[in-house]
Amino acid sequence: MASIFTKIINGDIPCYKIAEDDDHFAFLDINPNAKGHTLCVPKKEVDKILDMDEASYMKLMAFSRKVGLALEKAVPCKRVGMTVIGLEVPHVHVHLIPLQSMANATFQHKENLTPEAFEKVAEEIRAALT
Ligand code: 5GP
Numbered sequence: 001m002a003s004i005f006t007k008i009i010n011g012d013i014p015c016y017k018i019a020e021d022d023d024h025f026a027f028l029d030i031n032p033n034a035k036g037h038t039l040c041v042p043k044k045e046v047d048k049i050l051d052m053d054e055a056s057y058m059k060l061m062a063f064s065r066k067v068g069l070a071l072e073k074a075v076p077c078k079r080v081g082m083t084v085i086g087l088e089v090p091h092v093h094v095h096l097i098p099l100q101s102m103a104n105a106t107f108q109h110k111e112n113l114t115p116e117a118f119e120k121v122a123e124e125i126r127a128a129l130t
Contacts, residue, residue: 033104086107
């Protein structure tokens with residue numbers, strides 16, 4: 001069965017899209033640790049990052065770097081944290097999280113955003129990509 005992220009990539013589930021290339025897709029996390037929390041995923045469904053072949057892994061990191069640099073420009077923060085961690089969705093995803101404090105990295109403190117706030121920050125990150 002397709003993962004929830006594959007359904008997002010295919011447009012079957014809505015998302016706040018940030019970027020896409022032939023092999024990758026980036027969108028806002030729906031339950032963000034901080035405003036701008038973004039997920040970067042390979043379009044090819046692979047469960048665990050260490051199961052990716054090296055070339056695909058490197059390409060995912062290069063894509064995540066581009067998105068992370070835009071996020072850093074768009075969202076005021078001390079730095080953007082990158083992490084691959086979690087057990088919920090069996091489809092590789094790189095978390096990009098604007099950090100003001102280490103609380104933003106714990107996945108214990110969540111930010112409530114309105115749809116308008118999600119759309120606004122998505123637009124700001126997209127603008128910083130170009
Ligand atoms: P993990 O596998 O890293 O523990 O959790 C998956 C991450 O994906 C979580 O941060 C969660 O909020 C996010 N997530 C789960 N389902 C959806 C969804 O349907 N849409 C979006 N945008 N994010 C999701």
